Amino acid sequence: MEKAVKGALIAAGAAFIFIMLILPLATVIVYAFRQGLETFWQAVSEPYTLKALQLTLLTTVIALIVNTVFGIAASWAITRYHFKGRGLLTTLIDIPFSISPVIAGLTFILVFGRIGWAYPFLQAHDIKIVFAVPGIVLATIFVTFPFVSREMIPLMQSRGTDEEEAAALMGASWFTIYRKITFPHIKWSLLYGIILCTARAMGEFGAVSVVSGHLRGKTNTLPLHVEILFNEFHLTQAFAVSGILVVIAVIVLIVRNIVEYKLEKGDER
Amino acid sequence: MRTTNTRTKNRRTKKTHRGKMFAALLFALSAFAALTGCSSKTAPTDGASSAAPPAEDAAPVSEAIPEGESLPASEAPVAESELKALEITNVSYDPTRELYAAYNEIFAKHWKEKTGQDVTVTQSHGGSGKQARSVLEGNEADVVTLALEQDINELVTGGLIESGWVGEFPKNSAPYTSTIVFLVRKDNPKSIKDWDDIVKPGIEIITPDPKTSGGARWNFLAAWGFALDLYQGDEEKTTQFLKDLYGNVTVLDSGARGSTTTFVENGQGDVLLAWENEAFLSLLEHPDDFEIVTPSISILAQPSVAVVDEVVDKRGTREVAAAYLEFLYSDEAQFLEGQNFYRPSNPDILAGFADTFDLNLKLVNIDDDFGGWTAATAKFFADDAIFDQIYKQ
Amino acid sequence: MGRVKAKGIIPGFGISMGITVSMLSLIVLIPLISVFLNMRGMTFAEFWHVITDKQLVSAYKISLGCSALAASINAVFGVLLAWILTRYQFPGRRLLDGFIELPFALPTAVAGIALTTLYSDKGWVGSLFARAGIKISYTPAGITIAMIFIGIPFVVRSVQPVLEKIDPKCEEAAAMLGAGKSRTFFKVILPEIFPAALTGFGLAFARSIGEYGSVVFIAGNIPYKTQIAPVLIVSKLEQFNYAAATSIALIMILFAFILLFGLNLIQARIVARSGGGE
Numbered sequence: 001m002e003k004a005v006k007g008a009l010i011a012a013g014a015a016f017i018f019i020m021l022i023l024p025l026a027t028v029i030v031y032a033f034r035q036g037l038e039t040f041w042q043a044v045s046e047p048y049t050l051k052a053l054q055l056t057l058l059t060t061v062i063a064l065i066v067n068t069v070f071g072i073a074a075s076w077a078i079t080r081y082h083f084k085g086r087g088l089l090t091t092l093i094d095i096p097f098s099i100s101p102v103i104a105g106l107t108f109i110l111v112f113g114r115i116g117w118a119y120p121f122l123q124a125h126d127i128k129i130v131f132a133v134p135g136i137v138l139a140t141i142f143v144t145f146p147f148v149s150r151e152m153i154p155l156m157q158s159r160g161t162d163e164e165e166a167a168a169l170m171g172a173s174w175f176t177i178y179r180k181i182t183f184p185h186i187k188w189s190l191l192y193g194i195i196l197c198t199a200r201a202m203g204e205f206g207a208v209s210v211v212s213g214h215l216r217g218k219t220n221t222l223p224l225h226v227e228i229l230f231n232e233f234h235l236t237q238a239f240a241v242s243g244i245l246v247v248i249a250v251i252v253l254i255v256r257n258i259v260e261y262k263l264e265k266g267d268e269r
Numbered sequence: 270m271r272t273t274n275t276r277t278k279n280r281r282t283k284k285t286h287r288g289k290m291f292a293a294l295l296f297a298l299s300a301f302a303a304l305t306g307c308s309s310k311t312a313p314t315d316g317a318s319s320a321a322p323p324a325e326d327a328a329p330v331s332e333a334i335p336e337g338e339s340l341p342a343s344e345a346p347v348a349e350s351e352l353k354a355l356e357i358t359n360v361s362y363d364p365t366r367e368l369y370a371a372y373n374e375i376f377a378k379h380w381k382e383k384t385g386q387d388v389t390v391t392q393s394h395g396g397s398g399k400q401a402r403s404v405l406e407g408n409e410a411d412v413v414t415l416a417l418e419q420d421i422n423e424l425v426t427g428g429l430i431e432s433g434w435v436g437e438f439p440k441n442s443a444p445y446t447s448t449i450v451f452l453v454r455k456d457n458p459k460s461i462k463d464w465d466d467i468v469k470p471g472i473e474i475i476t477p478d479p480k481t482s483g484g485a486r487w488n489f490l491a492a493w494g495f496a497l498d499l500y501q502g503d504e505e506k507t508t509q510f511l512k513d514l515y516g517n518v519t520v521l522d523s524g525a526r527g528s529t530t531t532f533v534e535n536g537q538g539d540v541l542l543a544w545e546n547e548a549f550l551s552l553l554e555h556p557d558d559f560e561i562v563t564p565s566i567s568i569l570a571q572p573s574v575a576v577v578d579e580v581v582d583k584r585g586t587r588e589v590a591a592a593y594l595e596f597l598y599s600d601e602a603q604f605l606e607g608q609n610f611y612r613p614s615n616p617d618i619l620a621g622f623a624d625t626f627d628l629n630l631k632l633v634n635i636d637d638d639f640g641g642w643t644a645a646t647a648k649f650f651a652d653d654a655i656f657d658q659i660y661k662q
Numbered sequence: 663m664g665r666v667k668a669k670g671i672i673p674g675f676g677i678s679m680g681i682t683v684s685m686l687s688l689i690v691l692i693p694l695i696s697v698f699l700n701m702r703g704m705t706f707a708e709f710w711h712v713i714t715d716k717q718l719v720s721a722y723k724i725s726l727g728c729s730a731l732a733a734s735i736n737a738v739f740g741v742l743l744a745w746i747l748t749r750y751q752f753p754g755r756r757l758l759d760g761f762i763e764l765p766f767a768l769p770t771a772v773a774g775i776a777l778t779t780l781y782s783d784k785g786w787v788g789s790l791f792a793r794a795g796i797k798i799s800y801t802p803a804g805i806t807i808a809m810i811f812i813g814i815p816f817v818v819r820s821v822q823p824v825l826e827k828i829d830p831k832c833e834e835a836a837a838m839l840g841a842g843k844s845r846t847f848f849k850v851i852l853p854e855i856f857p858a859a860l861t862g863f864g865l866a867f868a869r870s871i872g873e874y875g876s877v878v879f880i881a882g883n884i885p886y887k888t889q890i891a892p893v894l895i896v897s898k899l900e901q902f903n904y905a906a907a908t909s910i911a912l913i914m915i916l917f918a919f920i921l922l923f924g925l926n927l928i929q930a931r932i933v934a935r936s937g938g939g940e
Contacts, residue, residue: 002843005843006746006750009742009745009746009750010746010750010752012739012742013739013742013743013746013747013758014754014758016739016742016743017743017758017761017762019787020807020810020811020814021761021764021765021811021814022761023780023786023787024768024773024776024777024780024811025764025768025776027776027779027780027785027786028768028772028776031776031779066685069681069685070681070682070685070686072678073677073678073679073681073682073685074678074681074682074686076674076678077675077678077679077681077682078682080672080674080675080678081672081675081679086930087923087926087927087930088923089682089683089686090926091919091922091923091926092686092690092691093686093690094864094865094868094922094926095690095694095915095918095919095922096690097865097868097869097872097918097922098868098869098871098872098914098915098917098918098919098921098922099694099872099911099914099915099918100871100872100873100874100892100895100911100914101770101872101873101874101875102874102892102895102896102899102907102911103697103872103895103907103908103911103915106697106899106904106907106908106911107693107694107696107697108693110693110696110697110699110700110904111692111693111696115904116696117696117699138689141689142689142690142693145689145690146865150820150861150865151819151820151823153861154820154824154857154858154861154929155823155824155827155858157857157929157930157933158824158854158857158858158933159827161672164672165671165672168671168672168673169671173673174672174673174674174677177672177673177674178674185827186823188822188823188826188827189823192819192822192823193819195763196763196766196815196819199763199764199766199767199815200766200767202766202767203766203767203768203769203770205769205770205771205875206770206874206875222769223769223770223771223772226769226771226772227769227771230771230775235775238772239772239776242768242769242772245767245768245769246764246767246768248767249763249764249767249768250760252763252767253760253763256760257756257760
């Protein structure tokens with residue numbers, strides 16, 4: 001009986017993943033190799049592709065670091081203390097999720113762009129933010145902003161604060177409490193948050209597209225490069241370049257498995 | 270014995286944990302500082318001519334400075350000229366990338382011969398309206414080469430381009446043109462010959478939404494031009510014709526490229542209304558699956574080019590920017606445009622492409638038949654104008 | 663187990679709160695407020711006219727309806743996936759686990775094109791349904807599928823850590839007291855993971871409402887039938903009408919904000935009722 005339930009549940013889950021995730025992925029791969037290995041390789045090794053890859057990696061790393069720092073601070077502030085407006089704060093953090101990517105990009109245009117209020121100042125000091133790399137980084141941070149904190153908040157909330165309070169009463173510092181009490185409990189959430197954030201930062205298209213200006217070799221990230229190839233009637237190449245993103249995702253997956261394995265080993269001790 | 274052993278081990282891992290976390294934090298802070306700091310760093314340098322830091326990790330800084338950009342190695346010009354190498358940006362629409370990639374080479378050669386100066390052109394492509402907006406919002410384009418005159422007019426409204434730009438270059442600043450044609454499946458199974466064939470019940474049409482794709486407005490106007498001719502100027506009947514036409518549209522993609530994918534890759538619909546050059550590109554990708562049908566009447570689609578005054582004045586690139594657009598009319602460039610399936614505006618060179626293009630097609634045009642873009646936009650594509658009325662239930 | 667006002671006991675309030683609020687303001691709030699300042703040239707009547715346009719209202723309905731459906735499906739399958747990934751050992755588990763984030767890594771346009779191809783009546787899956795006379799691509803069903811795709815990771819990754827942390831002893835205790843497997847699940851485990859599942863649902867829902875890139879390809883985009891609200895934002899922008907575009911955006915953000923706020927309140931209440939850490 002129990003076995004049957006287990007089997008059925010696994011089958012249902014696997015079927016869902018197969019239809020919703022693996023088949024679309026297979027479609028991408030089939031398209032990528034439709035015109036043979038050579039076309040694929042050409043698309044992938046083109047200098048503009050490599051340039052876009054560089055920019056994507058840079059953007060992802062910065063977004064990841066910023067959002068992790070924010071995530072740790074925010075989840076701590078929100079779950080460890082009682083204060084008025086806590087629910088509001090949590091919801092405000094979620095806002096970037098609910099904003100259409102088109103508008104997310106527009107927000108930065110309306111601050112730093114030619115029609116934005118900060119533009120005269122930026123012009124006077126010859127600083128470029130939108131239609132340059134800083135804008136792309138900002139837009140990416142924006143869309144991935146809630147990930148890390150959002151992963152940790154529910155867990156920290158359901159765990160309560162008793163242990164930390166006890167430790168605090170014994171005079172432990174914040175860092176000690178976090179490292180010894182909080183971190184072991186939330187490390188999985190933190191890990192998932194970081195991975196979600198990485199994946200999303202890499203793949204983000206909509207918001208970045210608005211602030212990028214699509215300057216080839218300068219402000220094109222991989223997803224933008226994909227779109228440009230697509231718009232130029234190079235569907236095969238577009239899918240080939242998306243293949244790079246899938247490969248990075250797989251690398252992230254492997255790294256994650258290694259980290260998980262190490263953490264699990266740490267748990268067993 | 271064993272317990273102490275594990276304990277020390279444990280402590281060690283913890284220590285490294287702490288070290289790692291601390292390092293991560295430090296890294297984070299410094300990165301954040303670098304990110305915000307670079308803005309203040311650029312401040313005192315004023316005038317962007319100082320040598321750009323080539324380091325990759327300082328990308329945000331170097332982006333702020335036009336000179337010294339590291340281009341992909343294969344395209345970096347050999348900088349040996351005594352004159353400072355020039356760099357201009359051409360903000361264009363899809364899918365002109367290949368045309369301009371080839372054109373940039375012949376222009377660079379031309380410019381080098383003429384002035385001895387190197388010039389590199391950075392390209393940018395996207396939907397025409399979106400590209401125009403990005404220039405309006407601060408994307409520094411020296412020249413724009415867009416699909417619609419109207420998009421450039423928005424830049425005039427925004428104060429970037431002086432009015433009168435249309436007269437600055439020959440042929441209303443449209444060095445090449447195109448038109449709207451039908452792409453049908455091989456052997457034309459539904460025997461589609463003209464516009465009145467596609468409004469028949471049971472024909473499925475794929476065309477982009479003129480509200481989200483500026484380029485798609487030409488499609489609408491071409492059909493309007495045909496129907497108005499058919500009904501001898503009766504606008505009511507013409508509107509009904511368009512209503513029937515859009516009633517047959519099964520997928521109204523947000524952009525021209527989306528429509529092509531829907532028709533070509535996903536096998537939807539019987540006919541795709543497309544720009545002639547894009548229809549040829551689809552044929553190039555799938556030579557055996559499709560045919561181009563040219564209707565009896567279509568529209569003269571004129572992609573427009575202009576120098577962005579505000580930017581060239583600021584960057585001091587007016588001369589090269591104007592030459593860049595001027596050279597689009599040279600025989601060499603006109604021939605290149607024909608090869609990329611745009612109709613050259615020079616009639617002699619166009620005649621050389623008689624095998625490719627149907628030159629007997631009757632073409633209506635935006636100025637004579639629709640009173641210019643501003644009037645056409647207000648009449649057809651503004652909110653609650655004719656296009657919206659067509660879909661009102 | 664009386665809850666003490668915690669502020670002041672646990673250290674780090676100042677710094678964590680400071681980082682949170684300042685980063686939130688710099689990156690999210692200030693830019694957002696700028697967007698809405700942009701609407702100041704508009705009168706209320708104009709604003710009202712824009713946001714109550716018939717075509718837009720029908721687009722809201724499609725966006726909200728499909729998002730709600732997609733998020734519900736994701737909630738069910740998300741909990742299921744989290745459950746099998748944490749509780750069962752089976753070949754390919756790690757692989758399955760790794761696939762969860764893929765929807766994020768794939769550029770939305772690519773995902774959209776791939777899904778459309780797959781579910782069109784000529785595609786691998788779509789052709790099966792086409793035989794039964796069901797169209798998926800270019801219908802609301804297609805929109806829902808694209809929204810499911812982009813929302814998969816949210817629920818799974820919210821529920822998974824909670825499940826990993828639930829003490830197996832609770833389940834064992836329940837089992838020893840004679841509760842059946844399903845009873846244990848519904849009485850012991852479900853209440854524990856409910857807040858997390860709710861979070862995941864809310865996030866998936868919010869993300870689907872605003873999504874443009876992947877949905878726009880699979881939606882037929884026919885006004886009043888398969889047009890989603892973000893398309894109309896783009897359409898306003900195409901007319902260089904920033905104020906109208908931001909008005910629509912404001913309404914959509916309000917929808918999402920109310921929803922998320924509601925969910926956060928419910929979640930907080932559940933946590934409070936269960937006493938916060940037993």
